[in-house]
């Protein structure tokens with residue numbers, strides 16, 4: 439792959455300082471400041487809203503392309519999703535692509551958990567089966583934080599519609615939002631090696647299997663969670679009641695309401711703790 443050329447040639451893939459700053463700044467960098475609405479998932483990583491607010495925009499939560507397009511300037515998709523691990527099907531992705539093209543609205547997919555499919559194989563919005571050969575109006579965001587456990591490197595990637603990529607790249611140069619050369623070299627090395635990604639995925643798979651079995655044995659239900667780094671857990675009660683129950687066992691989870699009102703009856707349990715800590719949680723849940 440080709441990373442940003444320091445002499446100024448326009449790259450087809452822009453390295454970013456992790457993907458979070460890109461998520462937070464994309465509406466601003468696309469020049470969308472002012473009045474308008476950004477569509478985000480019903481239950482969503484909070485930074486999509488942060489980025490909209492920063493640009494003076496409002497958000498509307500929806501998981502399906504809306505009939506009412508008035509004022510919509512950007513769409514965020516997130517598949518596999520944080521916090522619930524939901525994966526959009528090809529048909530769902532195609533529906534968003536068609537909707538964005540019909541209304542001239544850019545559709546951006548945050549795919550930072552793309553390599554962590556358990557029950558299904560996540561597909562990029564840029565895949566020919568979804569987008570055809572034309573990426574107009576589409577962007578994909580990726581990160582090495584999850585697939586390479588490299589969050590400390592701050593290594594993300596933006597690709598897709600050449601015109602949008604160029605615009606973002608030009609603004610980023612003037613903001614000084616450049617990825618240091620050693621980190622770009624580390625990114626290139628990590629992206630050229632699938633073995634460590636496979637090894638880490640199997641580590642997560644083991645934790646996921648053990649924790650999911652224990653959560654179910656303790657009487658809770660797991661929804662979605664077919665990919666990604668989290669279990670989306672519910673006992674069909676307010677999420678804070680579930681948080682209390684887990685806290686009583688010495689287990690920390692995230693309240694689903696943090697990700698939007700529709701998450702109010704779930705909690706997010708992460709697979710990012712060490713094997714030893716996950717096994718301790720398993721023992722407490724079944725003990």
Ligand SMILES: Cc1ncc(COP(=O)(O)O)c(C=O)c1O
Pocket residue numbers: 455456457458459461483516519520548550580581582583589593594
């Ligand atoms: C959906 C989603 N997007 C983006 C990020 C940002 O990750 P990073 O900045 O480490 O690439 C996260 C981190 O948790 C996330 O869950």
